[in-house]
Amino acid sequence: MNETIARELKDDVSIVLCGEAGQGIQTVERLLTRVMKQAGFNVFSTKEYMSRVRGGSNSTEIRISSKRRTAFVNRIDILIPLDKDAITHLACRISEKTLIIGEKEKLGDTGCPVIDVPFTKIAASVGGIIYANTVAVGMIMGLFRIELDILNEFLGRFFHAKSADVIQKNKEAGAKGYEIGVNLSRQGKIDISVQRHPGVKDEVLANGAEFLSMGAVAGGCNFIAAYPMTPSTGILTFMSQHSADFGIFAEQAEDEISAINMVIGAWYAGARGMVATAGGGYALMVEAVSLAGMIESPIVISVGQRPAPATGLPTRTEQGDLEHVLYSGHGEFPRLILAPGDIESAFLLTQKAFNLADKFQVPVYILNDQFLADMYYNMPEPDLSKLKVERYIVKTGKDYERFGFTESGISPRGIPGYGEGFVDVDSDEHDENGHITEDFDVRKKMVEKRLKKMGSIMKEIVPPELYGNENYQSLVVGWGTNYSVVKEALEYMGRDDVSFLHFSQVYPLHPDTAGYLTRAKNLILIENNATAQFGKLIKLYAGIDIQNKILKYNGLPFTVEEVVYYLNELLQPHAEPAVARAGV
Amino acid sequence: MNANPYDMGKIDIAWCPGCGNFSILTIIKQALAELNIDQEKLVVASGIGQAAKTPQYFKCSYFNGLHGRAIPPATAIKASNPELTVIVHSGDGDVYGEGGNHFIHAVRRNPDITVIVHDNMVYGLTKGQASPTSDEGFKTPVQVNGVFEEPFNPVAVAIAMDASFVSRGFVGYIKETKELVKKAIAHKGFALVDLFQPCVTFNKLNTYQWFREHTYFLEDSYRPDNRIEAFKRSLETEKLPLGIFYINDKKPVFNDNLDIYKQDKRPLFERTEDRNGKLLEVMSLMK
Numbered sequence: 001m002n003e004t005i006a007r008e009l010k011d012d013v014s015i016v017l018c019g020e021a022g023q024g025i026q027t028v029e030r031l032l033t034r035v036m037k038q039a040g041f042n043v044f045s046t047k048e049y050m051s052r053v054r055g056g057s058n059s060t061e062i063r064i065s066s067k068r069r070t071a072f073v074n075r076i077d078i079l080i081p082l083d084k085d086a087i088t089h090l091a092c093r094i095s096e097k098t099l100i101i102g103e104k105e106k107l108g109d110t111g112c113p114v115i116d117v118p119f120t121k122i123a124a125s126v127g128g129i130i131y132a133n134t135v136a137v138g139m140i141m142g143l144f145r146i147e148l149d150i151l152n153e154f155l156g157r158f159f160h161a162k163s164a165d166v167i168q169k170n171k172e173a174g175a176k177g178y179e180i181g182v183n184l185s186r187q188g189k190i191d192i193s194v195q196r197h198p199g200v201k202d203e204v205l206a207n208g209a210e211f212l213s214m215g216a217v218a219g220g221c222n223f224i225a226a227y228p229m230t231p232s233t234g235i236l237t238f239m240s241q242h243s244a245d246f247g248i249f250a251e252q253a254e255d256e257i258s259a260i261n262m263v264i265g266a267w268y269a270g271a272r273g274m275v276a277t278a279g280g281g282y283a284l285m286v287e288a289v290s291l292a293g294m295i296e297s298p299i300v301i302s303v304g305q306r307p308a309p310a311t312g313l314p315t316r317t318e319q320g321d322l323e324h325v326l327y328s329g330h331g332e333f334p335r336l337i338l339a340p341g342d343i344e345s346a347f348l349l350t351q352k353a354f355n356l357a358d359k360f361q362v363p364v365y366i367l368n369d370q371f372l373a374d375m376y377y378n379m380p381e382p383d384l385s386k387l388k389v390e391r392y393i394v395k396t397g398k399d400y401e402r403f404g405f406t407e408s409g410i411s412p413r414g415i416p417g418y419g420e421g422f423v424d425v426d427s428d429e430h431d432e433n434g435h436i437t438e439d440f441d442v443r444k445k446m447v448e449k450r451l452k453k454m455g456s457i458m459k460e461i462v463p464p465e466l467y468g469n470e471n472y473q474s475l476v477v478g479w480g481t482n483y484s485v486v487k488e489a490l491e492y493m494g495r496d497d498v499s500f501l502h503f504s505q506v507y508p509l510h511p512d513t514a515g516y517l518t519r520a521k522n523l524i525l526i527e528n529n530a531t532a533q534f535g536k537l538i539k540l541y542a543g544i545d546i547q548n549k550i551l552k553y554n555g556l557p558f559t560v561e562e563v564v565y566y567l568n569e570l571l572q573p574h575a576e577p578a579v580a581r582a583g584v
Numbered sequence: 585m586n587a588n589p590y591d592m593g594k595i596d597i598a599w600c601p602g603c604g605n606f607s608i609l610t611i612i613k614q615a616l617a618e619l620n621i622d623q624e625k626l627v628v629a630s631g632i633g634q635a636a637k638t639p640q641y642f643k644c645s646y647f648n649g650l651h652g653r654a655i656p657p658a659t660a661i662k663a664s665n666p667e668l669t670v671i672v673h674s675g676d677g678d679v680y681g682e683g684g685n686h687f688i689h690a691v692r693r694n695p696d697i698t699v700i701v702h703d704n705m706v707y708g709l710t711k712g713q714a715s716p717t718s719d720e721g722f723k724t725p726v727q728v729n730g731v732f733e734e735p736f737n738p739v740a741v742a743i744a745m746d747a748s749f750v751s752r753g754f755v756g757y758i759k760e761t762k763e764l765v766k767k768a769i770a771h772k773g774f775a776l777v778d779l780f781q782p783c784v785t786f787n788k789l790n791t792y793q794w795f796r797e798h799t800y801f802l803e804d805s806y807r808p809d810n811r812i813e814a815f816k817r818s819l820e821t822e823k824l825p826l827g828i829f830y831i832n833d834k835k836p837v838f839n840d841n842l843d844i845y846k847q848d849k850r851p852l853f854e855r856t857e858d859r860n861g862k863l864l865e866v867m868s869l870m871k
Contacts, residue, residue, distance in 0.1 A: 206870045217863055222844075222852050223664060225656075244843040245866060246859050249663055249852070254689035258656040261649060265629070265657025268647050269664035270853025291650050381867055384860040393853060415853060416627045416645035416661075417668050426640070426648040427632070436598075436640055436648075 011066035011194045014073050015140065018059035018090055019082025021052055024133045028080075029060045029376075031137045035154045037205050037378045039146040040196030042068045044377040048556060051230070051314040057089035064144070066195035070342055070377050071485040074559035078143070078190070080136060084108050099190055101139070115189065122176050131173035138174035142181020144192055151178065203380050208372035209234025211343045212302060215350030216274055217242070218382075220389035221300070223249045223273035225262040227281055230314050231304040231370035235276035256284035264288060264297045268425060270393060270415040272354050274300035279308050279321040286328040289363050293333025295425035296403065296411070296450065298357035298364070300350070301325075305369040307555045316555030317370040319480055319528035322537070325365050326507055332447065334360070334454045337507040338462065339367040341483025344379055345504055346372060348387075349462070355390040356460065360453050361413060367506070369528070371557040372481045396421030401432040405445065409452030454508065461510045468499030474571055475520035477546060479503040479534050482526050482558060489563035498571065506534060514542040524548040524570050528557060530581075547577030554583035588617050590642040597641055599634060604781030607755040608635075608702060612673070613642050615765040626669045629658035631683065633709050635675035635702030635781075652682025659695040659838065665851035666839050670696070671769065676703040680716040680736050687738070690774055691747040695838040698768045698775045701738065704783035705790045712786035722789060738778050740818040743811060743830050748773035748837075750814065750830040754780040754795050757826070767828065773837050780824075802827035 015032075017025045025047075033043045041064045049058035061076075063069050076093050079086075079100045087094070087110045094100070094112060104116040117139060123131040134155070141151050155170045184190060206214075213235050216224075226236040240250040249271065253259035256277055263273035275285065282303045292299045305321045307313040325337060336356055340346040350366050357364040396414035400421025404411045411432075416423045424434030429446060431437045467487050474497060478486050486500050501516050503509075517523060517538070525535045525546040530553040532546075539545045550566045552558055566580040590613040599605045616626065626644050630636035632651035639646035647657050654672045662670045672679075679687050679701045690699070705722070707713040714727045716736035723730045742750040749771040753761040761779065768775035780795050802825045808814060814830035839845050848855070 202871055204867045204870045206867075210870070214863060214867065217859060220859075222855065223660070225660070242866060244846075245862055247844050247848065247852070247855055249842060249844050251663075253656070254685050257653065258686050258689070261653040261656035262660035262663075264649070265647060265660035266664045266852075268657065269627070269661040269668065270851060271660075271664040272852075273660075287650055288653070295647075295649075381864065384863060387860075389856075391856065415665075417625045417665055417851065418853065420624055422624075422643065423645045424639075424648075425646070427650055428648065434646075436637065 012069060013064045013077045013192055013194060014075055015062045015064065015078045015080070016059055016076045016090065016093070017062070017080045017082070018057060018086035020055050020085075021050060021058050022054040023082045025058055025060050025082070028133045028136055029062065031133065031158060032062055032140060033376055034158070034205060035137065035141065035151055036064055036144075037203065038154055038201055039144070039150050040198055040200045041144070041194055042066065042197070042200060042378060043205065044068075044070050044375065046072050046371065046375045046557070049315050057085045059086070059090060064194050068377065069488065070375070071488045072371070072557045072559050074561040078140070081107060081110075084110060087112060115184065117180055119177070123173055126173045126176065127169040131169055134170045134173040135177035138177025139181040141174070142178040142183070143185050143190055144194065145182065145185060148175060148178050200378055203378040205376060205378045206343070207234065207374055207376045208343050208346050208368065209374070210238050212340070212346040212350050212366060212368065212373075213238035215347035216300070216354065217246050217248070218347070218384060218387050219351040219354030220272045220391070221274055221354055222247055223263060223266040223271040224276065225251045225253045225259040225273070226276045227253050227256045227259050229278045229281045231306055231373040232276040232278050232281070232302060234373055235302060256281040257288065260285040260288040260299070260301075263299055264292050264295070267297050267299060268415065268423070270418065272358065274302060276302040276304070278304045278306050279324055280311065282321070282325065282328070287330075290329035290331055290333070291427050292363050293329055293331060293335070293450065294427050296361040297425070298361050300353045300357050300364050300366065302350070302366040302368065304373050305367065307553065313555040315370065317528065317557050318553060318555065319369060319533070320530075320553070322367065322506060322533040325367055326537070333362070333450050334457055335363045335365065335507070336360070336457055337365040337367055337505065339480035339504055339506050340372065341481060341502055341504050343372070343375065343377060344382070345483070347382055349504060351387050355388070358390060358392045359410075360457050361410060362453060362457070367480060369481055393418065395419040396423065402434045403430060403432045403446070403449070405432060405449060408456050409449045410456065458508055458511070461508060462505035463510050463512065464501050464503045464516065466499060466501055466516065469496045472499035472520055473497040474499075474522040474524065475517065476500045476524045476526060476567065477517070477538070478526040479506050482528060485558045485560055485563050486526060488560045489567060492560065492564055493567065498567070503534070506537065509537060509541040513538065514544060517542060517544045522548070522571065524550065524567065526550040526558070526563065528552050549579045550582060551579060552582035556583065558582065588613050589623055590616055590644065592641060592643055595641060598637055600785045602784040603634070604704060604755045604783070605634060605638065605702060607758055608700070608779065608781060609638060609641055611755070611758055611762045611765055612638070612700070615762050615769065619766055619769055621669050621769070625667055626671070627661050629654045629661065629670065629672050631674040631678035633675040633678045633707075635673055636678060638673040638702075652678050653686065654678065655683060655686040655690045655699065658697045659690060659693060662695050662697050663839060663842065665853065666845065666849065667851055669769065670698070672697060672699040674701060675708070675715075676701055676705065676717045677707050677715045680738055684716070688741070688745065691742055691745045693838045694748055694774045694835050696772050696774070698771070698777065700765065700768070700777045700779055702781045703778050704781045704787055705735075706783045706787040708783050708786055719789060737818065738776065739829055740815060742776050743815045743818050746811065746832055746835065747776060747830070748832045748835040749775035749828070751776065751828045752778045752780070752824070752826050754799050754826055756792050756795055760801065760826070764828065771831070771833075773833065773835055799824045799826050801825070802829070
């Protein structure tokens with residue numbers, strides 16, 4: 001085999017599987033990430049896929065690393081193409097250092113050096129081409145020189161519902177692949193030195209949608225109504241599958257309008273509810289968000305962003321809906337927008353969202369995206385003992401008034417059937433007991449009452465996180481899921497004059513924002529959208545216009561490499577302020 | 585009569601003098617009192633329109649939501665707390681027009697709620713446009729040449745979808761309608777009362793007299809257990825039948841299908857038990 005592809009890998013290997021939808025990439029991803037984690041490796045996976053059930057070119061990147069890595073990298077260390085199109089699809093990410101392992105017979109002439117491993121033939125020799133995925137997984141295990149026992153034990157568990165014969169054949173397929181991997185490794189085709197950590201084995205491996213859902217459970221969520229829409233469907237799926245476990249009402253509504261009106265009705269009757277949707281589905285919910293604002297209903301709204309307008313790129317990622325969620329809903333009423341940076345934050349912030357919604361009686365958003373929803377990595381079990389479900393429902397007395405005026409603007413929230421009072425809510429302007437009114441004086445007081453809640457909300461804003469040196473010269477500003485990619489880029493750059501300020505609550509903006517920003521000589525904003533929406537928010541609420549911007553809106557998340565590249569460009573001494581538009 | 589616990593006494597009511605809604609208010613208050621519904625456990629959901637103001641005018645808990653969207657919150661309220669009696673009051677434009685999709689899917693879900701549709705075949709609150717149930721030829725400032733679409737037939741649609749309780753009333757017959765409403769509320773499952781009600785201001789066609797002349801009561805011998813027969817009756821247009829067209833009490837009720845109520849009958853708000861143990865169990869399967 002060609003000497004040029006023999007290479008030395010450090011402690012961070014990026015494996016990419018690419019093929020048509022329906023070829024089993026997801027199965028390999030599931031198998032490989034789990035078995036690697038079982039072996040004590042940190043694993044991270046992210047997928048990019050087309051909006052189709054069969055065909056096309058989809059790829060999954062799996063990073064196996066000594067240190068926990070949770071960002072997308074451009075580089076491919078090991079590529080397993082399942083068809084010829086895979087090479088074309090990933091051409092710009094393949095370098096002379098990429099080790100391509102595949103079936104030459106299937107791939108034909110790719111113009112790249114390929115290590116030929118006939119997965120299908122091997123699988124057929126074991127008992128059927130269906131085992132090809134397991135051969136591939138075995139081979140990668142072999143490359144990493146992981147004990148075969150771990151694979152065997154894992155396959156037994158993974159396929160426990162299948163017959164003993166199926167399990168046995170998978171084991172045989174795994175062993176054959178494993179042997180090839182070990183041989184490749186012995187021949188010096190690849191040298192991997194990723195460290196294993198025994199503790200990783202006991203960590204939880206799940207994706208963003210699952211962790212977000214578990215956060216909802218930890219926040220006391222017991223009601224979800226939603227309409228399936230990528231990338232939010234995973235949340236409805238998780239909640240439905242665990243409906244009996246946790247006592248969650250989970251309903252696929254006839255449309256998004258019904259979904260959100262159901263959830264508002266559920267809060268009214270004492271449940272803790274959420275909707276999960278994408279930008280387009282959220283657009284249908286907007287009138288009801290205004291209803292929640294008017295009747296001061298708590299609600300948790302998860303919006304998974306994907307490139308728009310309209311149907312856009314249904315299965316891709318973007319941070320294009322910040323202004324959409326911020327300004328949606330007619331009229332003036334308070335709201336709160338949380339934007340988790342990673343899976344752990346998705347868990348914690350969603351948990352918190354339910355308490356905040358209940359406490360302030362306002363819509364609380366979990367603004368996430370396809371990148372977050374679909375990424376998997378291992379993380380330690382969250383410490384649940386620190387998390388409390390805060391419930392603010394009161395028992396009503398005979399003269400209960402749902403919208404009674406208070407100092408803070410927050411009226412004690414009663415529910416029907418708990419206490420002697422009537423709980424009356426009205427989408428019309430109403431008086432303290434919830435009855436329709438057109439009295440101008442009451443109107444004025446009610447507007448002020450609702451807006452006054454912002455004062456209490458401002459006291460509980462999740463502070464931005466500063467990563468890096470306190471005494472920075474340059475400050476990178478980002479929000480939501482650019483968290484890990486910027487952190488890793490800065491770590492790679494190793495400059496102690498550049499720090500990163502990450503916001504996981506984007507509205508209202510934390511009062512310290514201006515302070516952080518004015519301390520920097522140079523500011524660089526990074527957003528996964530085309531118009532720097534968060535930058536506009538900063539300008540509006542912190543009074544600072546960030547000139548340097550790195551924007552990406554081709555449908556893919558930022559890669560570590562491009563963040564490094566553009567940061568270096570913009571950080572050059574005497575560089576003019578510029579807007580970098582990433583992506584090919 | 586004046587000892588009705590739902591009565592609010594002298595209040596300002598936004599309906600026009602002579603509006604059919606006044607009779608509906610009387611009917612619903614009497615029906616509720618006679619049924620001995622626990623007043624603290626009653627919720628009336630409504631949308632927007634003149635009909636949707638009904639819960640403002642009697643003592644009850646209410647959720648006066650968005651136009652066309654009364655049924656989803658009503659379904660959710662019942663699903664969150666099965667101990668509540670949930671009634672929807674809204675108009676034909678609200679339930680059959682703006683909220684048509686919810687109407688259809690509520691029939692499918694079969695939640696234990698009663699939907700009383702004040703059907704006056706016109707849009708009152710927006711001052712006289714056609715509604716989904718307006719008759720062909722009905723002229724309005726918007727339908728200047730008259731309505732040319734066939735009116736929506738809610739009774740036929742509900743029967744076609746095997747709704748569990750389908751009925752029609754006319755407010756001109758207070759006693760009969762009250763009995764109808766009582767049966768609808770007592771019914772376990774989705775109960776539709778399509779309730780004819782003249783709009784004295786904007787509908788000069790479908791007047792009290794018109795309804796008297798164009799309706800008749802389903803005869804005593806009529807049995808509402810035959811879907812085909814019920815459907816046949818629902819298609820009659822010469823004279824519109826009143827009464828209970830169809831009952832299917834074998835249809836599973838929404839809450840009974842829900843996992844959350846299989847073991848535990850308590851309302852959701854009472855379930856404050858710690859779920860962390862279970863959550864850890866679920867997480868352990870992801871290890």
